[in-house]
Amino acid sequence: MKPQDGKMKFIYKDKELDLRVSSLPTIYGEKIVIRILYANSNLYSLDELGFLKQDKELIKKLLKSQNGMILLTGPTGSGKTTTLYAMVMSMDRERKNIVTVENPVEYEIEKANQVNINPNVGLDFTRSLSSILRQDPDVIMVGEIIDEKAAQIAITASLTGHLILSTMHCNDAPSSIIRLVDMKVPKYLVIDSLVLIISQRLVKTLCNNCKKIHTTTKEEMIDLNLDEPKNIFKADRCKYCNYTGYVGRKMVYEMVLLEDKHKQLIMNYEDINKLRKYTFNNKENSLSQKLKNLVLIGLTSYDEYIANLQLNCISKDEINEV
Numbered sequence: 655m656k657p658q659d660g661k662m663k664f665i666y667k668d669k670e671l672d673l674r675v676s677s678l679p680t681i682y683g684e685k686i687v688i689r690i691l692y693a694n695s696n697l698y699s700l701d702e703l704g705f706l707k708q709d710k711e712l713i714k715k716l717l718k719s720q721n722g723m724i725l726l727t728g729p730t731g732s733g734k735t736t737t738l739y740a741m742v743m744s745m746d747r748e749r750k751n752i753v754t755v756e757n758p759v760e761y762e763i764e765k766a767n768q769v770n771i772n773p774n775v776g777l778d779f780t781r782s783l784s785s786i787l788r789q790d791p792d793v794i795m796v797g798e799i800i801d802e803k804a805a806q807i808a809i810t811a812s813l814t815g816h817l818i819l820s821t822m823h824c825n826d827a828p829s830s831i832i833r834l835v836d837m838k839v840p841k842y843l844v845i846d847s848l849v850l851i852i853s854q855r856l857v858k859t860l861c862n863n864c865k866k867i868h869t870t871t872k873e874e875m876i877d878l879n880l881d882e883p884k885n886i887f888k889a890d891r892c893k894y895c896n897y898t899g900y901v902g903r904k905m906v907y908e909m910v911l912l913e914d915k916h917k918q919l920i921m922n923y924e925d926i927n928k929l930r931k932y933t934f935n936n937k938e939n940s941l942s943q944k945l946k947n948l949v950l951i952g953l954t955s956y957d958e959y960i961a962n963l964q965l966n967c968i969s970k971d972e973i974n975e976v
C-alpha cells in the first residue's frame with residue numbers, strides 16, 4: 655500500500671549488478687522502476703569517459719586543489735554521478751582524506767569514507783556535512799546539492815581548505831549559479847568558491863542498422879540553426895536495436911572554468927535570472943553546438959538533440975509542488 659525504495663543484488667551473465675528499486679502503488683497494482691547501478695568493477699576512470707585530452711588534464715590538475723568547488727550539472731540519467739566517482743577514483747586516496755556524503759551510496763570506493771545519509775535517524779545532508787567538517791577532510795564529495803543549508807555549508811567548506819565535488823540538477827553553468835543564489839548563497843561567495851562547472855548529457859546514439867536518412871524540415875532547420883536543408887538521420891526500428899532505434903549512448907559535455915569575465919558578469923547583474931540567457935563558453939565549445947554536431951554527422955537524431963537541450967533547471971520547491 656505504500657511506495658517503497660530499496661536496493662538489491664542481481665546476477666546476470668556472471669555479472670553482479672546492483673539494482674535500485676522503487677515501487678509505487680497505482681490503481682491496478684504496484685508499478686516498479688529499476689535502475690541498474692554497475693558493480694564496482696565497472697566504475698569508469700576519467701580516461702574512459704570521453705573527455706578531450708586537454709579538458710581531462712585540466713580536471714586532473716584542479717582535482718589537486720586544496721579548496722574550491724567543482725560542480726557537475728545535468729538532468730537525472732546524464733551520468734553526473736559516474737563522472738563524480740571517476741574524479742574521486744583518480745585521486746590519491748592513500749594520502750588524502752576523502753569523505754563522501756550520499757543518498758544513498760551508489761558505488762563503494764576503496765579507501766574513501768562513504769557516508770549514507772539517513773533522514774530516518776536525523777542524519778540528513780546538513781547534519782552529515784557538519785559532522786564531516788569537524789573531521790577536517792581534504793576532499794568532500796556531496797552527492798547532490800539539494801537545499802539551501804547543504805549549499806551554504808558546501809560553499810563555506812570549499813572556502814576554508816576543503817575541495818568540494820558535487821552535482822546539481824540544472825541545465826548548465828549559468829543555471830547552476832542562479833540556483834545557488836536562489837539558495838541564498840551570496841554572489842561573492844559563489845564566485846569565490848566555484849572553480850569548474852561541467853554540464854553533461856548522455857545522448858542516445860542511432861542504430862546504424864536501421865537509421866533512416868531524412869531531410870530537415872523548416873522547424874528543424876530553425877532549431878538547428880541551418881541556412882539550408884540538410885540530410886540528417888532519424889530513428890527507425892529493427893531487431894539489432896531491440897526495436898528502439900538506438901544503440902548505446904555518448905557523453906556530451908560543456909566545461910566552464912570560471913574566469914574573471916564570468917565573475918564580473920555574475921556580480922554585475924542585479925537580477926541574477928538574466929544570466930540564464932548566457933552560455934559561458936565560446937560557441938564551438940557550447941553544449942548546444944556539440945549536440946548539433948552529433949546530429950549533423952548522423953550519430954544521433956534531431957529528437958535527441960531537442961530532448962537534451964530543452965531541460966530546465968528544476969528547483970526543489972517546484973518538485974514539491976508536483
Ligand SMILES: [Zn+2]
Nearest residue numbers: 861864892895
Ligand atoms: Zn536498429
